[in-house]
Amino acid sequence: MRIPIIGVMLVSSLLASGPTLLGQEKSQKPDTPIEKWTGRTVMLIGAHADDDRLSHGTLALLQAQGNRVFVVTLTTGNVGTQDPKLSRTQLAEIRRNEELAALAELGIPGDHYINLGYDDGLLEFEDRKAVVENLVRLIRKLRPDVLFAWDPGKNFQRWHKSDHRAAAYLSADAARAAMWRLLFEGQITQEGLKEYMIPEYLFYNDYDYEDENIWVDISSVEGKVINAGAKYFSQFGPGWKNYNPNPSEAEVKQMKDDAQAHIRRKDGKAFEGFRYYRGLPDAIGK
Ligand SMILES: [Zn+2]
Numbered sequence: 001m002r003i004p005i006i007g008v009m010l011v012s013s014l015l016a017s018g019p020t021l022l023g024q025e026k027s028q029k030p031d032t033p034i035e036k037w038t039g040r041t042v043m044l045i046g047a048h049a050d051d052d053r054l055s056h057g058t059l060a061l062l063q064a065q066g067n068r069v070f071v072v073t074l075t076t077g078n079v080g081t082q083d084p085k086l087s088r089t090q091l092a093e094i095r096r097n098e099e100l101a102a103l104a105e106l107g108i109p110g111d112h113y114i115n116l117g118y119d120d121g122l123l124e125f126e127d128r129k130a131v132v133e134n135l136v137r138l139i140r141k142l143r144p145d146v147l148f149a150w151d152p153g154k155n156f157q158r159w160h161k162s163d164h165r166a167a168a169y170l171s172a173d174a175a176r177a178a179m180w181r182l183l184f185e186g187q188i189t190q191e192g193l194k195e196y197m198i199p200e201y202l203f204y205n206d207y208d209y210e211d212e213n214i215w216v217d218i219s220s221v222e223g224k225v226i227n228a229g230a231k232y233f234s235q236f237g238p239g240w241k242n243y244n245p246n247p248s249e250a251e252v253k254q255m256k257d258d259a260q261a262h263i264r265r266k267d268g269k270a271f272e273g274f275r276y277y278r279g280l281p282d283a284i285g286k
Contacts, residue, residue, distance in 0.1 A: 027213075028276055030200060034058065034216050040067045043144035043198075045135065045171040047123055047163035049077045049099035049115075050232050054204045055148050056225045057218025057263075057272050060106040064221070070112045070142055071103060074131065074167055079120035081234060082241045088119075094234045094243065105228035106221075114138065124166035128173075133184050135174030140193040147175055151203035151211065151275050154285045158208060168203075175201070176281035201284065202274040212273035219270045222263065229259025 030037075042062050046052050052059065052071050063069045077095035078088040086094075100110050116134055118126050139147075149171035150164050160168070177183045179197035187193045202214070218225060233239040233247055237255045247255070263270045277284055 028278055029214065030276060030278070034202075034214070035061065036065075037062060037146075038066045040145040041142055042067050042069045042146050042148070043072060043139070043142055044070070044148035045072045045074070045167060045174075046150070047074050047167035048080070048120065049073050049095040050102075050235055051150070051164070051167070052099075052148075053102070053229060053232070054206055055202070055272060055274075056102070056106055056228050057221050057270065058202070058216045058274075059108065059148075060221040060224045060228075061216065061218065063107040068112070069106075069108050070114065070144070071099075071108065072114045072116065072135070072138060073099065074116050074170070075118045075120040075123055075163060076115060077120050081243070083234075083239070083243045086234075086243055091234065094245075098231050098234060102228040102231040105224050105231065107224070121163060123163040123170075128170065131170050132174045132177055133187075135170060136178045136184050137187055137191075137193065139174060139178040139198065140187055140196050143196050144198055146200040146202060147171065147198045148202045148204060148274075149175075151205045152285055154211060154275075164206075172281065172284050175284070179281065198281070199278060201277040203277065204272075204274055209273055211275045214276040215266075215271045215273045217269055218263075218272055222260075222270045225263060225270070226256050226259045229262065230255035 040062070042059070044052050044055060044059065051073070059069050059071075076092035078092040081091055096115065100113060103110065103113055116131070118131070123131075150160075150168035152168040152172040157165070159165075175198050179195055181188060181195040188195065203211075205211070229236075230252060233251075233255065234243050236258060237247065238244070238251055239247070264272065
């Protein structure tokens with residue numbers, strides 16, 4: 001007689017806690033809407049100068065609202081060109097200048113751009129421990145309230161191009177390592193840093209939006225996003241095949257039109273989407 005009752009109770013208590021057990025990630029929302037965040041430290045990790053482009057609207061909003069925004073790029077972007085005249089050194093310099101120009105359009109100061117200097121295209125073959133150690137140092141120094149990163153995926157992962165999948169995993173690994181006092185202990189005993197756990201995450205993606213659970217209206221900063229997107233001459237414009245440091249007015253207009261066309265829209269509003277996650281880094285992929 002009692003068994004069915006216990007059974008019913010178990011089922012109902014499971015259902016009662018359903019949102020926690022089943023699909024916690026889908027239901028997670030920040031306590032304060034992103035559009036109202038202020039006074040926070042925001043850190044973005046990407047593989048290349050321009051990976052942050054997927055979040056430019058949200059970064060511009062956060063910057064304008066009085067948050068401290070830092071952009072960390074793992075590689076110098078010194079490989080991605082079809083222009084046979086460019087050397088690695090030239091390309092790295094171009095990519096740095098384009099990134100600084102784009103961030104300036106968003107209002108983000110140049111000294112908030114940090115490039116870790118790894119080679120483009122080979123990130124996953126770098127010494128992973130050293131990359132994570134460098135990222136952990138930055139996390140412990142900047143102590144971000146929120147981390148933007150390539151989504152490392154959950155449950156299973158689809159193939160994603162090499163630097164992006166490496167950056168996704170390295171960012172999550174660094175977020176996890178930063179909270180453990182005895183990992184990279186020298187940073188704490190010798191460099192005066194303290195362990196730190198990033199509490200909130202906004203994971204971005206470029207063509208698989210299935211896991212998005214939060215959308216930010218970026219209509220108010222659309223002009224900044226277009227101007228910033230138009231700075232990447234060597235990546236998206238005619239400079240991809242034949243780089244010219246002084247593009248014509250027509251080429252600049254074409255860049256702006258392309259940047260505008262890349263903005264995602266729904267019901268006439270410009271938006272960016274993310275997978276929002278809050279909690280222990282251990283469960284980022286659950
Ligand atoms: Zn990239």
